Structures are given as C-alpha cells and as structure tokens.
Amino acid sequence: MSNSLCRWGILSTANIGRKNWRAITLSGNGVVQAVSSRSEAKAKTYIDECMAEVPLPVAPQAFGSHQELLESDQIDAVYIPLPTGLRKEWVLAAAKAGKHVLIEKPVADTLQDAIEMRDACKQAGVQFMDGVMFDHSKRISEVANQLEGGSIGTLRRIQAHFSFNGDDEFQQDNIRTDMVLEKHGCLGDLGWYCIRFILWASAFRDPVRVSARTVTKLQRPGSDDWVPGQFAAEFEYEDGLTAGFFCSFMTANQQLASVSGTDGYLTLDDYVLPLFDSKLDWQIHRHDLQIDNCTWNFLRRSEPFYTDEFHGAHGNAQEVNMMRAFADIVCSGQLNDELADRAIKTQRLLDACRLSDSNGGAFIALDSVG
Numbered sequence: 149m150s151n152s153l154c155r156w157g158i159l160s161t162a163n164i165g166r167k168n169w170r171a172i173t174l175s176g177n178g179v180v181q182a183v184s185s186r187s188e189a190k191a192k193t194y195i196d197e198c199m200a201e202v203p204l205p206v207a208p209q210a211f212g213s214h215q216e217l218l219e220s221d222q223i224d225a226v227y228i229p230l231p232t233g234l235r236k237e238w239v240l241a242a243a244k245a246g247k248h249v250l251i252e253k254p255v256a257d258t259l260q261d262a263i264e265m266r267d268a269c270k271q272a273g274v275q276f277m278d279g280v281m282f283d284h285s286k287r288i289s290e291v292a293n294q295l296e297g298g299s300i301g302t303l304r305r306i307q308a309h310f311s312f313n314g315d316d317e318f319q320q321d322n323i324r325t326d327m328v329l330e331k332h333g334c335l336g337d338l339g340w341y342c343i344r345f346i347l348w349a350s351a352f353r354d355p356v357r358v359s360a361r362t363v364t365k366l367q368r369p370g371s372d373d374w375v376p377g378q379f380a381a382e383f384e385y386e387d388g389l390t391a392g393f394f395c396s397f398m399t400a401n402q403q404l405a406s407v408s409g410t411d412g413y414l415t416l417d418d419y420v421l422p423l424f425d426s427k428l429d430w431q432i433h434r435h436d437l438q439i440d441n442c443t444w445n446f447l448r449r450s451e452p453f454y455t456d457e458f459h460g461a462h463g464n465a466q467e468v469n470m471m472r473a474f475a476d477i478v479c480s481g482q483l484n485d486e487l488a489d490r491a492i493k494t495q496r497l498l499d500a501c502r503l504s505d506s507n508g509g510a511f512i513a514l515d516s517v518g
C-alpha cells in the first residue's frame with residue numbers, strides 16, 4: 149500500500165456510505181477507491197451521485213460483487229455498511245484478503261460472531277473497528293475526563309435515550325425492521341449507541357448484572373416475524389452505580405444522555421448525531437434549592453461547556469475524525485486492539501440484554517454471557 153493514503157473500498161450502496169464518502173474525502177489521508185454492490189450498474193449510479201456532490205479527482209471503480217473488490221490490490225481498507233445479518237461472511241472474506249475492516253453497528257447477530265470477526269482480523273494482521281462516530285469526537289473524551297475527575301462527585305446513575313419515529317414505509321421496507329437483516333431492531337440500531345455511551349460514562353467498566361426487555365414488538369404487516377421496536381434496559385454495577393437506557397423506532401427524535409453524581413448532573417442532548425452547529429456542547433447542572441421560611445426558590449445553576457468541532461461535513465467533525473483515525477492505523481500498520489475490543493464489549497452487553505429479554509426481563513449475571 150501507499151503509506152500516506154488509505155485506499156478505501158465501500159461494500160454496498162448503503163445510504164450511510166454517502167456520508168462517509170464525504171468523510172473519507174475530508175479526512176486528508178484517505179480516498180474512496182472503489183464501491184461494490186450486488187449490481188455493478190447500481191454501484192456506478194451511486195458513484196455518479198456521490199461524485200456530483202463530493203467530487204474526487206479520479207472516479208472510484210465500480211464492482212458488481214464484493215468479492216471482486218476484496219481481490220483488488222488497489223484497496224487497503226474496506227468500510228462495510230451491509231446489513232448486520234450479512235456482514236460476518238464479508239468481514240471474514242475481507243480479513244482473508246488482507247483488508248482492514250471498518251464495520252457498521254451493531255457489529256453482529258451474536259457475541260460469538262463478533263468475536264470470530266475480531267479474531268479473524270487479528271490473525272490476518274488487519275484492524276477491526278466499529279463505526280461509532282462519537283467515539284472519535286473530542287467531546288466524548290472531554291466528558292469522560294470530567295466525570296473521572298470528579299466534577300459531579302461520585303457517579304450514581306447513567307441514562308441514555310435514542311429514538312426516532314419511523315413511518316409506515318420504514319416499518320414495511322427498511323432493513324432495520326427486517327428480522328433476517330437486522331434481528332436486533334432498535335436495540336441494534338439505536339441501543340448500540342446507548343450502551344456505548346454508558347461504557348464511556350462508566351470508564352468502560354462492565355456492570356455485574358443486566359435486566360432488559362422489548363417494550364414493543366415491531367411486526368411487519370402480514371408477517372409473524374418481529375424485531376424490537378422499543379427496548380429498555382437496566383445495568384447494575386458492583387459499587388452501586390446503576391445505568392439505564394431506552395431506545396425506540398416509535399418515539400420522536402431524541403438523543404438525550406445524562407449522568408448523575410453526588411454533586412450534580414451532566415447532560416448532552418445530541419450525543420450520537422450532533423445538532424447542526426460549529427461547536428458541540430454539554431452542560432453540568434448543580435441547581436440550588438434555597439429555603440427561607442415561606443420563601444422557596446430553586447435556583448438554576450447550569451454551566452455550559454463547548455468542544456470546538458463541527459456537527460458534520462467538516463474537517464474536524466466526528467465522522468471525519470473516525471475515518472482519519474482508521475486510515476492512520478492502516479498507514480502506520482500500528483493496530484489498535486483497544487478499538488477492536490470496544491465493539492466486543494458493546495456486543496456482549498447487547499447479548500446480555502437479549503438474553504434477559506428472552507427470560508422475561510430477569511437479571512442476568514454478565515459473567516454468564518460469552
């Protein structure tokens with residue numbers, strides 16, 4: 149490979165690949181070299197559409213099969229946004245072909261599959277990482293540092309919410325409601341981020357036990373199959389910390405996370421996809437109840453914090469940082485096991501949630517998972 153530029157192949161014409169086409173282009177150390185699809189014509193159209201908005205000096209090559217792309221000696225790394233149910237085969241094939249693998253979330257149908265993928269990459273000497281963009285935002289590290297530094301005292305509670313309200317077409321046609329392609333439904337699509345936020349806020353500690361349940365099953369008309377349409381979970385830690393999350397395909401856009409401590413609480417209301425702005429923010433609240441005889445006043449005490457980072461589509465945006473960080477690994481050859489293992493840690497908690505759900509929401513000891 150050229151060691152200053154990572155040559156990317158995108159497997160499929162997924163919508164999210166369009167955003168990441170721009171992110172790779174803005175990264176400064178990567179280039180989209182090829183796109184593969186089940187249909188070469190579809191890959192060509194996709195390339196034309198992306199080139200029209202974010203042009204590249206040389207149009208990427210279109211392949212009519214993922215295997216052909218993997219066999220190209222012009223590709224160093226692949227981005228795999230195929231539906232979860234189809235990914236494992238292609239991650240294993242990519243590792244076999246010596247390509248580094250950036251994979252969309254949720255990583256796998258099961259923890260066992262996720263471990264198999266990570267291990268295959270490790271054995272092949274290529275990086276494995278999931279596509280959680282906010283991991284690469286400066287904001288999440290700053291928030292985690294503040295929490296570890298005791299800015300809100302001892303942590304008692306972490307809560308994460310991620311939802312959007314999908315319409316009828318979403319329910320009927322989107323990959324997210326297809327039990328074969330995305331069997332974890334909203335838990336995989338949105339809960340993955342909730343779990344990852346909880347991991348960040350708890351310094352990547354594992355809870356001792358997990359209880360979770362599908363709140364609403366989402367069933368396509370005319371089918372007996374279902375995926376979680378709304379899902380809720382509760383984690384308990386050995387020091388008394390608790391965490392909870394709620395995710396939903398049936399509730400308006402919301403991405404609110406909060407962390408409560410003995411001395412205050414911290415909030416972010418766009419922790420996954422930053423709201424349109426040239427900076428990212430979060431707040432620490434230490435509201436003050438003042439009581440003087442008959443006069444009761446609860447005084448607002450909120451302190452805002454900012455990270456100098458655009459919401460997206462800019463050289464310092466989280467998805468661009470992600471592509472740059474991955475390409476740095478590829479170009480330097482310095483593999484990062486910690487990034488690979490984060491995906492496994494997240495998947496383990498997701499599996500624990502599903503196990504609890506299938507046991508009527510009973511608490512599951514995390515030790516018994518995987």
Ligand SMILES: NC(=O)C1=CN([C@@H]2O[C@H](COP(=O)(O)OP(=O)(O)OC[C@H]3O[C@@H](n4cnc5c(N)ncnc54)[C@H](OP(=O)(O)O)[C@@H]3O)[C@@H](O)[C@H]2O)C=CC1
Pocket residue numbers: 160161162163164165184185186187190191229230231232234252253254279280281323329336337
């Ligand atoms: N990190 C992030 O911010 C985001 C992540 N995602 C994740 O990315 C993944 C893709 O999401 P999204 O872009 O909305 O997906 P899309 O439905 O747009 O694309 C999925 C692609 O997979 C291929 N595909 C679909 N069905 C099949 C099938 N039955 N057999 C073989 N290939 C198939 C198709 O490519 P083709 O026709 O070319 O073969 C299709 O374009 C999801 O797992 C999602 O969770 C999504 C959005 C944002």
Ligand SMILES: O=C1CO[C@H](CO)[C@@H](O)[C@@H]1O
Pocket residue numbers: 312337420421
């Ligand atoms: O990863 C993602 C980012 O957020 C979207 C919701 O707004 C998800 O559906 C998507 O899969």
